[in-house]
Amino acid sequence: MMTNLTFNKEELEAILYSLEGYIQGNDDNKLVDELVDICYKIEEELAWLKVKELKANYSKKLVTN
Numbered sequence: 001m002m003t004n005l006t007f008n009k010e011e012l013e014a015i016l017y018s019l020e021g022y023i024q025g026n027d028d029n030k031l032v033d034e035l036v037d038i039c040y041k042i043e044e045e046l047a048w049l050k051v052k053e054l055k056a057n058y059s060k061k062l063v064t065n
Contacts, residue, residue: 012046015042019038023035
């Protein structure tokens with residue numbers, strides 16, 4: 001069963017931090033490659049959230065000025 005999970009920015013950052021720590025010192029190259037791919041996806045999501053946040057802040061400034 002596929003579900004759509006939603007994480008906030010802080011949760012994604014915590015997951016990314018944990019994965020990066022787990023990757024260091026792990027000698028299972030296949031697992032490390034899979035985790036690195038997951039980290040890239042999380043980083044992309046965090047970048048998208050940052051853009052969304054910047055746009056919202058910019059829109060607020062336009063409304064208040």
